[in-house]
Amino acid sequence: MVTNNYMSGLFGRSPIKPLQEHMYRVYRSIKHLSPLVEGMINGDKEALLAAQQKIIQGEHDADEMKYELRTHLPKGLFMPVDRRDILDVLLTQDKIVNQAKDVAGLIVSRNMKLPDEMNDDFLALTNRCIDTVRQSLNTINELDELVETGFRGLEVDRVENMIEKLGVIETETDEMQDTLRSTLFRLESDLSPVDVIFTYRLIEWVGNIADNAERVGSRLSLMLAR
Secondary structure (H helix, E strand, C coil), X not given: CCCHHHHHXXXXXXXXXXXXXXXXXXXXXXXCHHHHHHHHHHCCHHHHHHHHHHHHHHHHHHHHHHHHHHHHCCCXXXXXXXXXXXXXXXXXHHHHHHHHHHHHHHHHHCCCCCCHHHXXXXXXXXXXXXXXXXXXXXXXXXXXXXXXXXXXXXXXXXXXXXXXXXXXXXXXXXXXXXXXXXHHHHHHHHCCHHHHHHHHHHHHHHHHHHHHHHHHHHHHHHHHHC
């Protein structure tokens, strides 16, 4: 459990630091998707299971932080950021790590194996989705600076540029998913219908990680606009 002293330190000024800490834990979990997919591609069951356990542990750590943030979130009128905005961002960050756990569970429980022709592109998609989460983390880490400047000045321009870059990366993941779906469509006749269904699902779920990372940036954009 998170210690009281640690939590009081995080909540000493505002809920922003705990929100940033939650996103860091999300990213720390998400990073293990890359070795997870490598384990699937290489048929390395030991590496696959080790990566899954790290994702599960990371999701647990993020959930612990989510609970603490919800429990300690002030209800007063003088918070630097609207309480609803904090909860919206927290919920979106939570979806990222939950989706990663679902991806790991799908791969392991079904003992999934992609057609060789898809392996490189799928690993590239996975790594680019991880990039979106890292960029989202970098953006969230600017939130305290935004508060200090009253959401004005050069810091706003800096964050807007970071959010724009996040959108560019997420668009790249959409294009990579389209490429993978096209390849899978071409190979469908050589695969079992069940494998085809779950492979489409796997592509979608990995893409959802980037989608939700981009939505974190979108919610920050709304904060900037208010």
